[in-house]
Amino acid sequence: MNYLEDTIAAISTPVGFSGIGMVRMTGDRSVEIIKKMFRIKSGKNFDSYENRKIIYGHIVDSEGNIVDEVLVSKMLGPNTYTREDVIEISCHGGIIPVKKILELTMINGARIAEPGEFTKRAFLNGRLDLTQAEAVIDIINSKTDRSLQMSVKQLEGRLSKKISEIRDNLLEILAHIEAGIDYPEYDIEEMSHELISKNTKIIKNKIDMLIETSENGRIIREGIKTAIIGKPNVGKSSLLNALLGEERAIVTEIEGTTRDTIEEFINIKGIPLKIIDTAGIRETENLIEKIGITKTKEILSQSDFILLLLDGEKGIDEEDIELLRLVKDKKGLVAINKIDKEQKISKKEVIEKSHMDVVEISILKELGIENLKRMIYDSISNSSIDSDAYEMVSNIRHINLLKESSLALKDGLEGIKAGLPVEMISVDIKNSWDKLGKIIGETITEDIVDEIFSKFCIGK
Numbered sequence: 069m070n071y072l073e074d075t076i077a078a079i080s081t082p083v084g085f086s087g088i089g090m091v092r093m094t095g096d097r098s099v100e101i102i103k104k105m106f107r108i109k110s111g112k113n114f115d116s117y118e119n120r121k122i123i124y125g126h127i128v129d130s131e132g133n134i135v136d137e138v139l140v141s142k143m144l145g146p147n148t149y150t151r152e153d154v155i156e157i158s159c160h161g162g163i164i165p166v167k168k169i170l171e172l173t174m175i176n177g178a179r180i181a182e183p184g185e186f187t188k189r190a191f192l193n194g195r196l197d198l199t200q201a202e203a204v205i206d207i208i209n210s211k212t213d214r215s216l217q218m219s220v221k222q223l224e225g226r227l228s229k230k231i232s233e234i235r236d237n238l239l240e241i242l243a244h245i246e247a248g249i250d251y252p253e254y255d256i257e258e259m260s261h262e263l264i265s266k267n268t269k270i271i272k273n274k275i276d277m278l279i280e281t282s283e284n285g286r287i288i289r290e291g292i293k294t295a296i297i298g299k300p301n302v303g304k305s306s307l308l309n310a311l312l313g314e315e316r317a318i319v320t321e322i323e324g325t326t327r328d329t330i331e332e333f334i335n336i337k338g339i340p341l342k343i344i345d346t347a348g349i350r351e352t353e354n355l356i357e358k359i360g361i362t363k364t365k366e367i368l369s370q371s372d373f374i375l376l377l378l379d380g381e382k383g384i385d386e387e388d389i390e391l392l393r394l395v396k397d398k399k400g401l402v403a404i405n406k407i408d409k410e411q412k413i414s415k416k417e418v419i420e421k422s423h424m425d426v427v428e429i430s431i432l433k434e435l436g437i438e439n440l441k442r443m444i445y446d447s448i449s450n451s452s453i454d455s456d457a458y459e460m461v462s463n464i465r466h467i468n469l470l471k472e473s474s475l476a477l478k479d480g481l482e483g484i485k486a487g488l489p490v491e492m493i494s495v496d497i498k499n500s501w502d503k504l505g506k507i508i509g510e511t512i513t514e515d516i517v518d519e520i521f522s523k524f525c526i527g528k
Contacts, residue, residue, distance in 0.1 A: 072192065075101060077173040078181035079166050080527035086161030091169045092527060093178055094186060098153040099144075101176045105129075105169075106140055106157075119144045127157065127169050135172065136165045150186055151193040184524025188517070191509060198509030198520070199228045202463055205524050206289065214338030215288050218460055227461065228508050230278070235510075237271050238501040245494045264493060265484045272477040275504075278461050279470050285462030291333060291340030292448050295367050297395070298377035299387050303405050306431045307377055308332065308345040311441070336445045344371070373448055374400030376422065383412030392421040401443055402426045408433045465520075466507050473503035 075095025081088065093101060103114050108125040117123055121142050127135040141156040148154040159165045174180065184205070191201045203222035210216035221227075241264060296304045311334050334341050344367055368374065374395050378388055392402075402418050404411075408430040415426045427443050429436035461467055480496030505511030 072189065075178045076181035076185055077101075077170060077178040078186070078527035079170055080156075081161065081166070083163055083166060084161070085163070089159050089161035089166035091157045091159070091166055091173065092186065093155040093157075093173055094148070094150045094152045094189060095178070096153065097177050098155045099142075101173055101178055102140060102155045102157070104176045105172045106138075107134075114142070117142055127159065127172065129168075129172060130175070135168050136160055138169075146193075149195070150189040151195050152189065181526060182521075183526050184521035184528060185526075187524060187528055188521040191517070191521075197225070197228050198512065198517075199231070199463075199466065199507060200225055201509075202465075202520065204528065206462075208525070208528065211291060211333050211340040212288070212335045212338050215340065218285065218288055218462060221460075227466075231504050231508050234271060234274050235501055235504045237267070237274075238497055238504070241267055241271075242494055242497055242501065245490050245497075261484050261487070261490070261493075264490065265481060268477055268481055268484075268497065271500075272474055272481070275470055275474045275477070275500075279467065279474065281460045282462065282467045282470075285460040286464075286467075287339060287448070288460075289462035291342045292372045293344065293370065294341045294373040294375060294444075295344045295371040296375045296377060297368060297391060299379070299391070302377050302379050303431050304377055305345050307375070307403070307405075307429075308343055310431050310434065310437050311343060336441050339445065339448065341373070341444070341448075368394060372399065373444070374398050374424075375444075376400065376402045376424070378402060378404050378413060378418070379406060380404040380411045380413045380428070381406040381409040384417070389421065392418065395422055395424065397423050399447065400424055401440070401447060403440060404428045405431055407435060469503045469507050473500040476500035476503060 073096070075093060075097040077091060077093040080090045080092045083089075099114070105127055106114065106123075106125055107128050108114060108123055110124075114123070119142060123140045123142060125138065125140065127138050129135055136159045139158045141154075141158070143154040143156070145152045145154070157169055159169055170180075187196070187201050187204050190196045191198060196204075200223050203219045206219035207216060207223065210219055245264070296307055298304050312332055331342060331344050334343055376391055376395050378384065384392075395402075402422050402424050404413050404415070404418070404426060407428040415428075418424075418426050425443060425447065427436060427440050429440055431437075461470065476496045476499040480493050480500070483493045483496060502511050506516070509517070
């Protein structure tokens with residue numbers, strides 16, 4: 069359980085061998101704690117330094133022994149990330165220095181921060197709303213420039229503003245309904261069913277437009293789950309390496325080399341693809357290989373996009389026909405490998421059997437790889453994908469709440485059609501308003517907040 073009155077500390081940089089490491093503290097006792105363990109080189113008093121200054125000196129232990137040479141950033145609340153006093157200690161990046169400094173903050177009165185607790189405090193102290201706080205972890209996890217841009221816009225509060233505007237619209241409807249119910253003696257003009265229906269439809273349309281952006285938002289944020297499938301030794305691992313531009317997968321002439329899946333991300337024009345190199349599908353008596361093939365079929369059913377690789381030099385056999393049957397009508401491409409050799413595969417036949425577009429490549433000669441990337445992008449992208457659209461929704465929690473909010477308004481509109489009293493209709497409108505409030509953190513329970521921030525790294 070988190071306590072806002074505690075002063076917390078954590079290592080905010082990856083622990084390991086690096087040029088710089090950082091230990092961060094926030095809370096009312098941050099200044100008191102740093103003064104116990106920091107000796108300023110100039111001999112001046114810590115309090116004499118102005119706010120937002122970087123101070124040079126040494127961290128020392130309880131016996132006065134120097135632990136490390138450091139720079140300390142002094143940032144007093146409320147104009148800080150957490151709206152509390154924040155102290156950042158920049159030291160050498162070895163494993164021992166940062167750990168020793170963190171231990172000293174504990175000895176002198178801080179406690180170790182929980183995952184995401186710095187950002188959670190920023191939320192609880194009103195500096196960020198919940199969508200902005202969630203954008204922080206999205207920025208950290210960004211896989212492309214486009215996903216970074218989308219997350220930065222969310223951190224700026226653009227999605228929050230859109231949600232807040234819609235909630236204000238709903239609140240206006242509720243206020244008119246409630247006023248007419250609570251104060252009938254004042255002859256307040258009641259909103260008619262017709263006017264409530266008209267305004268509710270406008271608001272529902274705004275919510276539905278946000279929901280429509282969610283698929284593109286999810287693509288930009290999470291990437292496309294793309295499975296490379298084909299017979300054993302057709303060149304799937306070589307294709308993965310070619311797309312990555314590096315030797316990631318083991319490549320041999322022995323069939324069944326890939327017995328487990330290999331996952332990597334590649335960036336195609338700003339869209340991340342989660343490429344999965346699967347085990348070849350074929351009849352086998354090898355138990356381990358059978359497990360790999362079973363897993364491949366599971367991945368095939370769960371993938372957003374399929375890359376089926378065929379050997380153009382060998383032609384199509386019964387195993388290839390079975391693969392073409394498995395991918396029929398799925399979203400994907402068929403790549404015919406070894407176009408530098410004499411071809412024994414008809415593109416027309418492949419298209420007829422798979423209902424997919426076909427691209428010809430030579431992995432060995434590096435022919436057609438860029439064309440393959442272009443065709444992948446054309447197949448998965450949509451002209452409406454635009455990370456500049458500030459209202460683009462990508463977070464699954466936001467998407468589900470938007471859908472629930474829209475459904476509540478749908479129920480309200482059906483109630484209006486059925487001629488239900490406005491008191492009953494207002495329940496649905498209030499429910500929609502409440503769901504939107506959960507997105508930005510206005511109407512959300514403590515356990516949900518804890519769950520969201522538990523996904524953050526410690527020190528952020």
